[in-house]
Amino acid sequence: MAHVDRLANTHVLVFGGTSGIGYAIANMALHYGARVTISGSGQAKVDTKVEKLRSLYPNTPASNVAGFAADLLDKENLEKNLKSLLDQVTNGGKNKVDHIAFTAGDQLSLPKVQEVTIETALHGFTVRFLAPAIIAKLLSTGAYMPVSANSSFTLTGGTNTHRPMPNWTFAAAIGASVEGLTRGLAVDLKPIRVNVVLPGAIHTELFQGLLDVSTPEKIAGLKKGFSLLDAFGQPEDIAEAYAWIMRDRFANGGLVTSDGGRLLVGTESLG
DSSP states (O other): OOOOOOOOOOEEEEEETTTTTHHHHHHHHHHTEEEEEEEESHHHHHHHHHHHHHHHOOOSSSGGEEEEEEOOGGGGGGHHHHHHHHHHHHHTTOOOSSSSEEEOOOOOOOOTTOOOOOOHHHHHIIIIIHHHHHHHHHHTTSSSSSSSSTTEEEOOOOGGTTOOOTOOHHHHHHHHHHHHHHHHHHHHHHSSSEEEEOOOOOOOHHHHHHHTTHHHHHHHHHHHHOOOOOSSSOOOHHHHHHHHHHTTOOOOOOEEEEEEEEGGGGGGGGO
């Protein structure tokens, strides 16, 4: 039997799909013949990126790319906002999603241990932990995703959870909570598969902001400190990790790294 690409003719929903890793996942999925829906915090930017994706694949029906905004920072209305989004994405459950990649995140809160408050310690959990937790609740109903090993929900953590830099205590704690959520959901949502990808230093728009205020010497030090390859990863590199998880019906409850060997590098030069 000839090999068939398992992403072809599937429906992929990407949270955080307007930039960085999320946009690269959407681009990759379209290339392999999937129907793609992206979500971001603002509808104007979502619409712009939908049109850009359509322009990259002019022979693909325009209906194969869609996008809807959702405010994941609105904690009081988070479940309502996510349910509304999933209803739009799936046409009320008639056209379910096969795969969800969750790459959304707001600006990281990095309070120092000596200065942390209850509010600053908890702030970073809203988008990165609470939002995927509520998505999982909605998926558990069976209304939005087929309850099958062909289906997947992939979260995003970070290698700094395992090798935190100075003053990254609370960011590392958020990442650890996402990893625990992943393992628990893999059990509770079975046979839907749940995994988490741990990016290293990926050259996204957000990361470029750090480079813009760094000297060439500092950038060279970051490359050495963040990777055995003396380089930063590209979003299109790590997008393949999400693709593998979507395709592999036996990948479940796992932590997948794409970090250039980041976990084998010390943190001393990064403080």
